[in-house]
Amino acid sequence: MGRVALVTGGSRGIGAAISKALAAEGYTVAATYAGNDEKAAAFTAETGIKTYKWDVSSYDACAAGIASVEADLGPVEVLVNNAGITRDSMFHKMTPEKWNDVINTNLTGLFNMTHPVWNGMRDRKFGRVINISSINGQKGQMGQANYSAAKAGDLGFTKALAQEGAFKGITVNAICPGYIGTEMVRAIDENVLNTKIIPQIPVGRLGEPEEIARCVVFLASDDAGFITGSTISANGGQFFV
DSSP states (O other): OOOEEEETTTTSHHHHHHHHHHHHTTOEEEEEESSOHHHHHHHHHHHOOEEEEOOTTOHHHHHHHHHHHHHHHOOEEEEEEOOOOOOOOOGGGOOHHHHHHHHHHHTHHHHHHHHHHHHHHHHHTOEEEEEEOOHHHHHOOTTOHHHHHHHHHHHHHHHHHHHHHGGGTEEEEEEEEOSBOOHHHHTSOHHHIIIIIGGGSTTSSOBOHHHHHHHHHHHHSGGGTTOOSOEEEESTTSOOO
């Protein structure tokens, strides 16, 4: 049995690609999901990767869920914080509920998931924490003040925690995807994709979920042990930092 990797939001979209890629590399993978039982069951049937249901915005749910994963599979050595939601709205129409929902899932969720595994990683003197942020956390996006704030916060969290984990053998890194060809993005009107979105991407296409997954596999590996506090911008040249 390989190292145990836990991927939040790991049964759909980018998360599913990450889960499959890690499993293909020999990791024992657990994937969390928040709501869609049918798709989670189909994912497990297809891949053999066990899924667990909980809401990453709840610390108690995360602590209990992680305890279940570790009881089933062993200590979590690789954590991929991928789960995220959007509640888009222009700021003058944004409600406190839309703000809090996104912050609680996309930012506080990183604390809720990472805190319960941190001491174990410190004790074992090995850990990999990989946070999936976003291009919009780097450059901002109109109509996404909540999402951009949360994803920018993920980057600050990454840099601070990397400094704490380094001397204990734990690396903490982030990946900022651009427009990736997930089911959600491909559902955008084709004319909008072809005239408004893809022309902004210098490589001339959407990214693929598997391209983000390969970044995760590298950062999770022993070969990436000297890389921490870093951000990989995987956006086809759309935005440079």
